[in-house]
Amino acid sequence: MSATITAFERSPDRGRGLARDMRVRWALEEVGQPYDVRLLSFKAMKEPAHLALHPFGQIPTYEEGDLALFESGAIVLHIAEHHSGLLPDDANARARAIAWMFAALSTVEPPIVEREMATLTERNKTWYDERRPMLEGRIRDRLDQLGQRLGDADWLDGGFSAGDLIMVTVLRRLDSSRLLDEYPNLSAYVERGKARPAYKRAFDAQLAVFTAQGRT
Numbered sequence: 166m167s168a169t170i171t172a173f174e175r176s177p178d179r180g181r182g183l184a185r186d187m188r189v190r191w192a193l194e195e196v197g198q199p200y201d202v203r204l205l206s207f208k209a210m211k212e213p214a215h216l217a218l219h220p221f222g223q224i225p226t227y228e229e230g231d232l233a234l235f236e237s238g239a240i241v242l243h244i245a246e247h248h249s250g251l252l253p254d255d256a257n258a259r260a261r262a263i264a265w266m267f268a269a270l271s272t273v274e275p276p277i278v279e280r281e282m283a284t285l286t287e288r289n290k291t292w293y294d295e296r297r298p299m300l301e302g303r304i305r306d307r308l309d310q311l312g313q314r315l316g317d318a319d320w321l322d323g324g325f326s327a328g329d330l331i332m333v334t335v336l337r338r339l340d341s342s343r344l345l346d347e348y349p350n351l352s353a354y355v356e357r358g359k360a361r362p363a364y365k366r367a368f369d370a371q372l373a374v375f376t377a378q379g380r381t
């Protein structure tokens with residue numbers, strides 16, 4: 166039985182693959198599982214039918230048989246645990262790959278999102294110019310540390326894993342800034358992720374939603 170995920174009917178990122186359904190699509194492509202997509206308007210996301218699936222009225226969700234999940238990290242972990250290809254067999258290596266998923270979501274992503282939110286909502290405030298270096302400094306701290314750990318390796322811990330999948334999608338959120346340019350090994354890491362055939366299939370699928378609307 167195919168899983169059904171939810172995604173934006175009209176993604177504010179205009180098909181750039183930055184919304185969080187992208188990581189779920191990518192995970193499903195990596196493990197070779199077909200999936201259906203239910204597209205939602207912002208209004209539908211806040212209606213009872215969707216709130217029953219997602220308490221915060223967001224995308225993505227994941228439905229498979231009698232299982233309904235929300236939170237992109239939990240969904241990717243579920244996919245990775247039930248299909249081979251995204252987590253190593255060795256128990257310790259598996260635990261470390263899962264730790265990288267959590268690191269991406271709870272240590273690296275928050276300062277990136279905080280800067281993004283400030284850019285969106287505080288740009289005209291008097292304090293914005295003063296606050297921005299601090300927000301960017303917090304991101305640079307994490308990128309310094311992550312870049313040092315990655316070194317010249319291809320992936321964070323051995324072979325490509327769900328930890329890399331989440332980390333690459335998190336780092337992609339810096340696309341509209343120049344911050345990642347300061348870290349050649351991290352930029353190359355993101356490009357390696359984007360070069361994976363499964364990533365490309367997932368990216369094209371979400372882009373097709375945007376182009377089908379005749380938007381440019």
Ligand code: GTB
Pocket residue numbers: 176177178179183184185186210222223224225235236237238
């Ligand atoms: N922690 C949750 C998860 O990982 O699944 C967060 C889910 C989430 O933030 N979903 C967003 C959403 O549904 C879409 S991805 N927002 C609607 C709402 O809250 O009402 C976040 C996102 C949105 C837009 C861009 N963009 O335009 O570039 C990037 C990322």
